[in-house]
Structure formats: C-alpha cells, structure tokens
Amino acid sequence: MKMDKEIVLTYNRLKELEAELEYLKTEKRKEVSEKIKVARGFGDLSENAEYDEAKKEQGEVEVKIVSLEKMLKNAKVIDEDEIDTSKVAVGTKVKIYDMDFEEEVSYEIVGSTEASPDQNKISDESPLGRALIGAKPEEVVTVESPNGEYQVKILEISK
Template sequence: MAQKEFILTYEGLKKLENDLEYLKTVKRREIAERIKVAREFGDISENAEYDEAKNEQAFTEGKIVEIEHKLKIAKVIDDDDIDTDTVSIGATVKVKDMEFDEECKFVIVGSTEADPYKDKISNESPIGEALLGKKVGDVVVVEIPDGNISYEILKISKN
C-alpha cells in the first residue's frame, strides 16, 4: 500500500522538527522525573501518580513515532515550487467573498499544518480543493454545510 505523503511548507517542517526536539529532550526528561518521584511513594500497583506518568510517557512516545514518520515521508514545498499563475500548495490566495463582498486571504497548506485561525487552510478542505489549480479572475463555488459559497480569486502570491 502506498503511503500518503505529508505536504509541508518549510515553516511547517521547522515546527514539526521543533516539536520533535521538545518531546525528545524536555518532555521525556520531565516524565522520567515524574516517574522517579512517583516510585518514591512506594507501592506502584496503587499509585495514581505513577500510572498517570506512565500513560503520559506512552502518549509522548507515540507522538514521537508519529512525528518521525511524518518527517520521513514529508514532501516540503519550497518557495521556488510555488506557482503564482495558478493556486498551488504554499501559495497565498486573496479572494473576494461574492455574497458578502469581503476580501480575505488563505494560505494553502498540507493537512498537517492547517490552522484556520491563522488563515492556513488544507489543500484537502472543501475551499482548498476548490481553489487548487485556479487562476486570478476565476470564480469558484464551494459546497459547505449551509449551501454554497462563491469566491473570486483576486491575487495569488508567495508568502
């Protein structure tokens, strides 16, 4: 079975690498210290602090494996790869909401670094999918739970 590649911008790659470094160094050390302290309480069979620390250790180790896997299969989108003629992953797209006559911008990113609060939308989201491959002047109609929303593409740029 082919593995799904994780598409990341350089910024997203750096964030994942920093998260991994934090988990491997700081978080592991904190959890080891909590386990050591919890063991000093005596009988670990009925030690809630010990159980909680071991559960957190297992979760953290799982997260480390997950991030390492993502980094192994990541495809990093370089600024040179970003096309400003058509919407592509990594591009910043300025659009006009046709219904409300408002302008907004989206950065199209891979699903692992999507953050709607920072205007970063996934290439797999309904809006991201609709925008991909379109050009300035195109109008896209996106099906959303409440109906449809139309955007006119005003500008495509690199960050």
Template sequence: MVSKEVILTHGGLLKLEKELEQLKSVKRKEVASRIKIAIDFGDISENSEYEDAKNEQAFIEGRIITLEKMLRNAILIDEGEINTDNVSVGSTVTLKDLEFDEDVDYTIVGTAEANPGENKISNESPVGKAILGKPVGSIVEVSVPAGNIKYQILSIKK
C-alpha cells in the same frame, strides 16, 4: 502499506523538527522523572500520579512516532517555484466571499501545517480543494456544512 506524503513548507518542516527535538530531549526526561517519583511513593496500583505520567509517556511516544513518520515522508515545497498563475500549495490567496462581500487571505498548506487560526488551510480542505489549480478571477463554489459558499479568487501570491 504505502505511507502518505506530507507536504510541508520550509517553515512547517522546521516547526515539526523543533517539536520532535523538544519531545525527545525535554519531555521524555520530564515524564521519566515523574514516573520515578511516583514509583518512589510506593504502591502504584492506586497512584494517580503514576497513571497520569504513564498516559503522558504513551502520548509523547506516539507523537514522536507520528512526527518521525511525517518527516520521513515529507515533500518540501520549494517556495521559489510557487506559481502565481494558479493556486497551488504554498500560495497565499485573497478570496472574496461573494455573499457577504468580504475578502479573506488564506495560505494553502499541507494537512500537517493547517491552522485555521493563522489562515493556513489544507490543500485537502473543502476550500483548498475547490481553489487548487484555479487562476485569478475564477469563481468557485464550496460545499460546507452550513451550505454553499461562492468565492472569487482576487489574487495569488508566493
């Protein structure tokens, strides 16, 4: 099976590396200590502390595997090469919602960095797909669960 490429900005790469280091150096030790303490209580068959710690350990190990795989398959966006003629991954785009006459800024990132709360949307999201490759002035229609939204691309920045 071919692993999927993970598109990252430099900031996104640093964030994933920091999370991986935290999980390996701090969280693993904390959970191992919790498991040891729970075992010291005796019978682990009905020990909820032990079960909770084992579940957290499984989650942490799974996340470590996921992060390592993402970092192995990372494609780093060279922010110096971001083209401002057309929307691309790494672009910050100002869109005008033509129905509500409101402007919104989005930074287009890979799925691993997407965070709608920070206005970072994935290149694979409905809006991301609709605007990728489009120049300033383009009007795009995006199909979302609530219906269709029309946006005009007002600006493209690095």
C-alpha cells in the same frame, strides 16, 4: 502494503516539527522518566496515582514521537522558489472575493498540519482549499461546504 499519505509542509513548519520531535526525544522523555522514578518511590504501585499518571504521560509522549517521525518521513517540503503563482497551489497566498458575503478575503493555502483558520491559513484539504487548488486569477469557483455551495472569485495569487 499501504502507502502513507504525503504531508505537504513549508520549510518553517518542517523546522518547527523537527524541533518539537527533538524536544520530546530528549528533554520530555527524561522529565517523564524522572516522574516515574519519583512515583515508584511512593511505594505500592497498585494504588499510586502519580505513577499511573506518569506512565500515561509516557505513553502519550511516545505516541506523539512516533506520529511526528511518521509525518516527517512522509513530508514534502514546498520550495518557495518553485511556487507557481499562475494558479492556486499549496504555498500560495490567494485573495478572493466571496460573492455571497460580498467581501474580499486573503488566505494562505497550506498542508493540513499547518492549517490555522484564525490566521487565514487554510488546508488544501478543506472545502474552500479543495475548490481553490488549480484555479487561476479571475476564475470563479464553486465551493461545496457542509453548509451548502457558494462561489468565490480569485482576484490575486502571490507567494
């Protein structure tokens, strides 16, 4: 039996996903069901675009519900109090010095479902995230990215 991959989440992200799941199961399901009912009233289902569209949306909603349920079942929530700032880990914020661009950049290391590069939240599975995990302050790590290797120095780790 294949084990499902553990999903690492912050408490806030867990609450967001639970709220989305609740919305999909209650309000969205009813909304789509109502669309199907209305579309059925238009008659011939073989040439009923509204019906086809509503059924398609229903399928998408159900797939999203199953996906969220699976994700939440495999969720591991990061306990803020247990975050160790002696090394880079999921849940830490890290300030690095990019040696190629000669600039300081700060990132928050998050699980893959929370990654948002435009908000400087990088996944532990990204090339930079993978290279940083386990590194300590003052350490220089090599990042293997699709564009080649580069080095960064860890300046500071915080919560």
